[in-house]
Amino acid sequence: MSAERTKRSLEDDLNRLDAIVRALETEDVDLDRALALFEEGVERLRTARERLSEAGLRLQQLREAADGELKLDALDR
């Protein structure tokens, strides 16, 4: 996973995808630009799908230790 992809959130990908589809549908972009947008869209679609499948629920319990520090303890499902 590239550094750029890690920084990108699923939300970024989805918003960008919407913008790409809108641009392709409505804007008078030239063909080169349209194909570049399409390629970008396919890439973002792929990363978004990967994100959906890589998920694993993490459970934790927050408590305040005696010294006032926050502690996160892992919990079982």
Added chain:
Amino acid sequence: MTLALPFEEAPRERPSTVSEVVASAKLVVEHALPALWVEGEISSFKAYPSGHWYFTLKDPASQLRCVMFRADARRVPATPSEGLKVYARGELTVGTKRGDLELIVRQLLATTEGGFYAIALERARQALEKDGLLAPERKRPLPPFPAVVGVVTSPEGAVWHDIVAVIGRRWPAVELVLIGARVQGDGAPEDLMRALALANRLPRLDVLIVGRGGGSREDLWAFNDERVARAVAASRAPTIAAVGHETDVTLTDLVADVRAATPSAAAEKAVPDRVDLARRLAATGSGLASAVARRLELADERVRHAATRLGGSVDRRLAATLERLRRHGTRMSAACDRRVAARTADVARLGASLDALSPLKVLDRGYSVARDAGGRVLRRVADFPAGREFRLRVTDGEVPARSEGKT
């Protein structure tokens, strides 16, 4: 001398002391009347710093002094106001100090609908409203894709498990953080406030669910505590309240950014559904494909259209060029003719002026020019070795000749 005063006989029986009378009255009253409900209007209410309440219950004809000790008073959700109509349950006694009849109130209910709960709720609601905490424009939107979801609830209750189950099914891409708190009983408001403050200290929290399962009105009461409502309003992360069942609405529900009918519903509001999202992605994918396909089709059509137009325009241009060529041709040949004529005239003029210098004219005067077979002019004696054949140009023609050699 002694004054003659009317003689008063001493009582024949031993007189009771005041204390004895009061004590007797106290015994009689306490034994004769069991605990009872009294209906009346609150008057002269006073809450002492000790936590005990003193007040009078009145009706148009009489009044009854009342005391409510701290342990009982603290269970009443609101302090009564002057003139409030109440039901008071307690035991009658006679106060030792004053000898007054007193009602020791154990339980106090307002006669209005909802009783003291409604009164307390309304007071707190007004206070929150005054501070703008119930304003709709204060409501924050929930983030569409949260990464960290906090849950303030009891670690023992079913709420946590319900939320884990729903989020695990819908959107497992999150970190779920339980911030445990007692949600009912004594100290529950304080514990909820502590948990809410703790949640605010998390470095990242995208949405906070505050809730508990169904229960009696008293069970849910902590969520109507004004201080708890204010702590929910102070959450840095947007909040979802889920207290009790659909029909239960607490102040916490009113203050939260989003209200959910149940804890499971809260979990559904907190995260998106990956099945929905997968469908949306599929739709986006086909939208992308068809958009680019249309774009390509459009481009193809434009190319074909351009080709047609180009063909047409080439034809037209060609015709125009030919036409121009024709026109130019005509004009050019005329020009050529003119130029040729001019040149001819020039040549004639030049020819005339050249004529004077022409060697032919010199030959006219009797000179001749000797040339070898290659046409080279022979000028010197050395050009004429003996036996050399050459041609001699005279004014009217050439004569073959041979040199005799040098004399």
